[in-house]
Amino acid sequence: MEEALYGPRGFYRRPEGPAGHFRTSVHASALFAGAVAELLCRVDAALGEPPELAFVDMAAGRGELVSRVLHVLPEEVAARVRAYAVERAGRPADLDHRIEWRSEPPAGISGLLFANEWLDNVPLEIVEADADGTVRLVLVREDGEESLDSAPLGQELRLWLDAWWPLPAEPGLRAEVGLDRDEAWAAAVRTLERGLAVAVDYSHARGARPPFGTLTGFRDGRETAPVPDGSCDITAHVALDACAATPGARVVPQRTALRALGVTGGRPPLTLASQDPAAYVRALTHAGEAAELTARGGLGDFGWLMEPVGLTDPVPVRLTDLLVDVADHEEQ
Template sequence: MENVRQGPGTGWREATEEALYGPHGFYRRPEGPAGHFRTSVHASALFAGAVAALLCRVDAALGEPAELAFVDMAAGRGELVSRVLQELPETVAARVRAYAVEKADRPEGLDHRIEWRTEPPAGVGGLLFANEWLDNVPLEVVEADADGTARLVLVREDGTESLDAAPLDDELRGWLDAWWPLPAEPGLRAEVGQPRDEAWAAAVRTLERGLAVAVDYAHTRGARPLFGTLTGFRDGRETTPVPDGSCDLTAHVALDACAVTPEARIVSQRAALRALGVAAGRPPLALASEDPAAYVRALTRAGEAAELTARGGLGDFGWLVEPVGLPGGALLVDVADDEEQ
């Protein structure tokens, strides 16, 4: 990362790209993301079951084609795509062509049915699913200086920051004006999500017909965080973001800015999973005496469902749902969000 060590630093976008995806970056480590933070995929097999149920809905909407694509964006070590294949009915699984899209190398022992790629396949029909991908797409950070003028934040490898003296370029300024107007108050920060908008649009365009879903911690234009959300994670704990390859670097996603299709809808993970059959209700106590083992299994399932749908936790994730060449009904676009129920 010599480009970061010299001078006042570089923008967070370039520094993050090297720190996460460079030859010695965080995501090249053998333990993978699961060694440092817990996602919905790692929390419970119920999540993969829900994604499998959604893939079955897409299959039906497509008329049960001879080949059905499941594209797992930012696949990590292939945990989600592997579990989805296990959860699918055999009649559907036999027609699924599974893709894991990831910059890291293919892990040993991965199911032979999974094609490992660095880019999503083009012209396919099916479900493209991006769980916690966009929050790791590098972006620039800006901050209002002492005069209230928005400046690019520069960072060195040790995490030391400074503000660029040059004015923001037109591209950065245009995105901020449209999606994250920054008040002229010293110290306020914004994260310029244009690279994520472009990455998501490119992914959606690979679908000929089907459904694209992006799942992430998110915010919308009416409630942007005043000081941004850039942070780091290491060994399961939140830490100061330092672009030296030692930690994950992540920032919440402006999902409303990412939306591509007119039919796009953002719903909470809580609402989406409920619509896909993930329920957190406690099993009836009578089952404890009738079938104790079944009661324990049901109780465990309820606890896992509660974690996936919890307020203040995984349930607060946003699901950006984008039908491509398909009607939205039964594909979560018409799901009432939990605040509406």
């Protein structure tokens, strides 16, 4: 998986970039970047408006999100922002000169680290219960042919499974071991001295793990077999609750987070159509885009893992709105 995604001939090295194959919230609407910009402003206020405010776009693709965030930020905030795009592919030739392109996140920063659909592409191990119910590693050749490892499962993998994805001894059941993702997320969070780290991804929780896993591939906008030959994306949903196993970290649905940041799908009043038809059309378009970003069964079901670092409580400017109990917020 590592080689197929990030090796010299890997999927994420391809010139068309991820946007050539699938659509994320970033591509769905500029409202998403506007919400991230609003979140960055709230982090800025929580930090006391420092002279330098970091914005780190993890798994930046071709820099679409960080570019749009810089474009919509208030001038006073944008003037203090140091923007980083973290991506293994090369820097796009036309990228905004204000954006620093890196293969690893910078250390010792204060600000917002935002990882949109990064963790689902952090390589992970797959395990399956064999005919006797023994859990074994799934081995995969480059052509996609699978077999089960004959060796016993390692202790680290077994401990993670016991804690986060207990697998019944039923032949054919699978689990996706998120240990490497937990470690990747923890390492990313450690780059922050003060601020907020956010990971956004399709996710599931311990009480509702999919019995056969979620591993799949994407190519040209369509789901395909996850053959690890570099021709397609290989992705699996994320056990965000395992990544969030630190004090202060919370997971909320994207619809909850975006609504707290001002993205709503309400239709504009009909009176606006007669008063200002062009404004009505724009507002209607925004409402449709907001509805897509917050829809149940779609993008709204993404999980937002939010982990504050070095922020005192109470945090000003309603940043804590994003850390409230999900049920309470959904009732509102």
